[in-house]
Amino acid sequence: MQEGSSSDFATVDHDRAARCGHGEVIYAAGKLPHEVVAIAQELLERGSSPCVLATRCDDAQVAAMREAFDGKQPIEVGERCGAVIVGTAESKSTTPIPIVTAGTSDLKVAEEVALTCKALGFEPYPINDVGVAGLHRIMGRLDEVRAGNCVVVVAGMEGALPSVVGGLVDVPVIAVPTSVGYGASFGGLSALLGMLNSCASGVTVVNIDNGFGAAYAACQIERAVLRGGRNPENGSG
Template sequence: MADLRDILARVQSGELSTDEAAVQLQGYEDLGHSRVDHHRAARNGAPEVIFGQGKTPQQMVEIMKSLSARGANVLATRVQDNAIEPILAAFPNATHHALSRLITLQHKAPEPAATKIAVVCAGTSDLPVAEEARITCEFYGNPTLSICDAGVAGLHRLLNSLEEIRACRVVIVVAGMEGALPSVVGGQVSAPVIAVPTSVGYGASFGGVAALLGMLNSCASGVSVVNIDNGFGAGFLANRINRL
């Protein structure tokens, strides 16, 4: 209702034409290749996120312009190499996070969360997915704790960080290979654990399927699982839980 009143007031003041108001009231902008959902934040609490894989640089820039024109903070995931330079040229204030393949553009500071999210990753090879989760959490205003290279092959590394992890409201655990780490963490903390299987591992890991199945079969209570390599999905869910 607040958005509707704002649109009507801007039409009345002459700031917005009736044609522009009609576009805003329909809830999306049709770019031909994409229909950008401008009512996503009103429905879900956060603007649409751009999945960059398979999109051309021109498509990425046009979608980002559509979101930015409404003052929305922009998060783009899986940004392809050929799109990075055109995006940064069009949006000098955007930030490219190379390891996680994210681009963020923040026009306004997000509302800060009062409690912290831990992002624990099993191995250094899992860092690209862990960073996707961490930066997503921070994009939405959540303070984070990063614990890297704490896999079960050297459990003392995890145990040395347990008190810090236990102080967090939500724990994201990222692991490949056999995917055992979320079960271990889940048995040690009272917070909800979001498990992220990665495609890291040798042939019998089947591109992350072994880790996915191991996590789905976890004997620790309070562990949920997102899709393989889906650091964004884990970060987005952690933000929602952290704000309950």
């Protein structure tokens, strides 16, 4: 087989959208650039999904994706997180997903959340730099935070922000600990443990820096809401 054929190194899951609601996502870490391109091409050619998302791409993988798809498909690259969207997702809801960050150092992970939401057909709504060091910032934007069917909260350091948000909203809070902080943050472990020990009800925690996992869970919640009829577009609530 020719170099770059995905069957040489991968078994692409073309039925995932039918089973799970969303097509397969490419985790690019550890793959060669031509391998990421080949998987993306196969997914698009087989129509497994109207768009393809590759996460954690390095510079060489991003360059290969640009070379392969620029001028042929719409392409969007996350300059902070290395996520790449090829193609255009079918919009599934008009209700944005609030993505709340504690500080600007959390934007890399928040960008992965946002691009994953977009690739899965849901609109991200960033609310940035509203951490507990200046509590008035989150209090001043509560209407925006409360507008979603769920909220993704991204924070490092001691990871306190999801607990604050969890005590102020009536929807699920998906907390993302980031590896942001000084020595005793232990690469995000302090934030992870703080979030796991939250006294606020309704806070669920994903792994350190796992913006993709948080976004995927948020989109599954949105899909469930659409099935249940809570989407404002249909007039019920």
